Amino acid sequence: MDLTALVEIKTIHLTFVGNFNPAIVQPYWLAQKGLIRESEAQDVKIELIHNEFTRFSLDWVTIEVRQDRFDLHCSQEPYFDIVKDLCVGIFNSLKETPIKALGINHIWHCDLKSAEKYYEFGNKLTPLSNFNFLNDARMILLEIIEAKRSDNKPGSYRIRIEPTDKTSSIYGVAININDHFGLEVNQSGQDREILAILKENFSYSGNRMKEVVTKLLVNLDI
Numbered sequence: 001m002d003l004t005a006l007v008e009i010k011t012i013h014l015t016f017v018g019n020f021n022p023a024i025v026q027p028y029w030l031a032q033k034g035l036i037r038e039s040e041a042q043d044v045k046i047e048l049i050h051n052e053f054t055r056f057s058l059d060w061v062t063i064e065v066r067q068d069r070f071d072l073h074c075s076q077e078p079y080f081d082i083v084k085d086l087c088v089g090i091f092n093s094l095k096e097t098p099i100k101a102l103g104i105n106h107i108w109h110c111d112l113k114s115a116e117k118y119y120e121f122g123n124k125l126t127p128l129s130n131f132n133f134l135n136d137a138r139m140i141l142l143e144i145i146e147a148k149r150s151d152n153k154p155g156s157y158r159i160r161i162e163p164t165d166k167t168s169s170i171y172g173v174a175i176n177i178n179d180h181f182g183l184e185v186n187q188s189g190q191d192r193e194i195l196a197i198l199k200e201n202f203s204y205s206g207n208r209m210k211e212v213v214t215k216l217l218v219n220l221d222i
Helices: 027-032 038-043 077-093 115-125 190-220
Strands: 007-018 045-049 053-057 062-066 069-074 099-111 142-146 156-164 172-182
Touching: 007 077, 007 190, 027 038, 069 077, 077 190, 099 190, 115 190, 172 190
Parallel strands: none
Antiparallel strands: 007 069, 007 099, 045 053, 053 062, 062 069, 099 172, 142 156, 156 172
8 A cells, every 4th residue: 555645745733731821922022033034034924913812824824823823734744843943942032931841733634545545444444334224324533542542652642534525536535643642740840851851852743643644544455
C-alpha cells in the first residue's frame, strides 16, 4: 500500500491551552521579535485583532488567539518545522504566559478514489450490517481515544475519521489525530515545560501519525 497515492493534503495544527492576551500577538510584534520578516508582516491577511480574539494569516500559517487558546494551522508540509520554531519563539518572548496543555494535531486528507473503496472504508471501520434497520446506512464520524497512551507519555491520543471535501474526488476521508500533552495543574514552570515537550515530541508525533495511519489502512486492507 502506497500512502503517497492516498494522502493528498497534510495539515499540522498546534493548540496551546492557557491564559493569553490576544491583542499582543500581532504581525508587527512578530516581526519586531525577529520571528517573521517585516515584508511578511506587511503582506499579512488580518481578519480581526481584538482583546478577546485575534486571527491573521501569512502565506504559510494561520494564527488564532483566544483568551484560553492559542492555535496555529499550516497545510504546507515544508513549513511544519518552521511553525514549531515559531511557537517556541513566541512563547519564549511571552515568558509570563501560563500554558498548561498542548495538542499536536495532524490531519491527513486521503482520496479513496472510488465509491466502492469509499463505502468499504466506512463499512470496515463500523460494520453497517449492525444498522440494517436503517435504509442505506453510512458512517459519518468515528472517534477513538487511547485514554492511557501506549508510549507512556502524559496526555491522551485521539483518532477522528470523517468525510472531507478537500481531495480531488468526492471520495475523500480526513484522518485527524489529536496528540495531547498535559501537565499537572500545580506544576511550576508549566509554560517552559510545555515548550520542552513540543520540541521533544514534534518529530516523534509526526512519525507516529504515519505509523498509525499505515497500520489502520493495512488492517482495513485499503
